[in-house]
Amino acid sequence: MATSDADDVLDALAAAALEVRAGFAGRREKTDGQNASGDQQLHADLHADDVLQNFLGGLDAVGEYASEEAETVQDVGDGPLSVSVDPLDGSSNLTANNPTGTIVGVYDAPLPAPGTDLVAAAYVLYGPLTTMVVARDGDVTRYAVTEAGRENPECVDLPSDPTVYGFGGRTPEWPESFADYADDVEDDLKLRYGGAMVADVNQVLTYGGVFAYPGLRERPEGKLRAQFEAAPMAYIVECAGGASTDGSHSVLEIEPGDLHARTPVFLGNDELIQQAERALA
Numbered sequence: 001m002a003t004s005d006a007d008d009v010l011d012a013l014a015a016a017a018l019e020v021r022a023g024f025a026g027r028r029e030k031t032d033g034q035n036a037s038g039d040q041q042l043h044a045d046l047h048a049d050d051v052l053q054n055f056l057g058g059l060d061a062v063g064e065y066a067s068e069e070a071e072t073v074q075d076v077g078d079g080p081l082s083v084s085v086d087p088l089d090g091s092s093n094l095t096a097n098n099p100t101g102t103i104v105g106v107y108d109a110p111l112p113a114p115g116t117d118l119v120a121a122a123y124v125l126y127g128p129l130t131t132m133v134v135a136r137d138g139d140v141t142r143y144a145v146t147e148a149g150r151e152n153p154e155c156v157d158l159p160s161d162p163t164v165y166g167f168g169g170r171t172p173e174w175p176e177s178f179a180d181y182a183d184d185v186e187d188d189l190k191l192r193y194g195g196a197m198v199a200d201v202n203q204v205l206t207y208g209g210v211f212a213y214p215g216l217r218e219r220p221e222g223k224l225r226a227q228f229e230a231a232p233m234a235y236i237v238e239c240a241g242g243a244s245t246d247g248s249h250s251v252l253e254i255e256p257g258d259l260h261a262r263t264p265v266f267l268g269n270d271e272l273i274q275q276a277e278r279a280l281a
Ligand SMILES: O=P(O)(O)OC[C@H]1O[C@](O)(COP(=O)(O)O)[C@@H](O)[C@@H]1O
Pocket: 039, 068, 086, 088, 089, 090, 091, 092, 168, 169, 170, 195, 196, 197, 198, 213, 223
């Protein structure tokens, strides 16, 4: 594969991000529709999906486009790459005007595929600024997204001294093993949880720490989707010097038999991920 193919996807993502962001106004209401995960879609989810399919699916390098908002993988051409897209991550945050994101995985294999087939992954954070974090060739870079594209590159290395944690799921739904782990983590770290994976993992990459959405008592598979959320974000955290687990293995090793399969997710500093694996064993 020519190295420029994945770069084309990343450049197109930066261009798409501006349109996605511009589309939030007037699209914060719910539609009557649900996606394959049973989530009620906002107009902004559907708009973001359309924009991203146009920008990414239209590239010569891309053969498959798979979205959290669509049931099946779309065949979009003969290119060698497949892209997985969570068009708007944490979209319910739009109601309160809190941060949301976009998550993209770039694979050199047909989907569904494990994270070991990723050749690049990126997320866009629609915060006070629009930023984009890209994992490519073992390095992670943060950019400002502007009309000129990806600007002001900064190297992202997970800080070695962890500071923050963010755990999803209601505490009464946490299994005892996870609740015990959370108690230990709370002794040392500061809570930072906003309900959008992109924004919550971005805090971990900025300050060091751990993000988790565990398996729950009534839903052992947790909430987050392996293909669209867990694997690309794990790839980024691992490339930044951190670690990931689903409780026993790196999230990158998960084989999502079903495109919309869910998995427990733990991402962050290696010692906190190892501590999670010991607690859940
Ligand atoms: O509301 P909860 O249970 O804390 O869930 C938050 C999680 O759900 C998500 O919002 C799911 O993402 P989507 O908006 O793409 O469905 C994650 O971003 C976040 O980590």
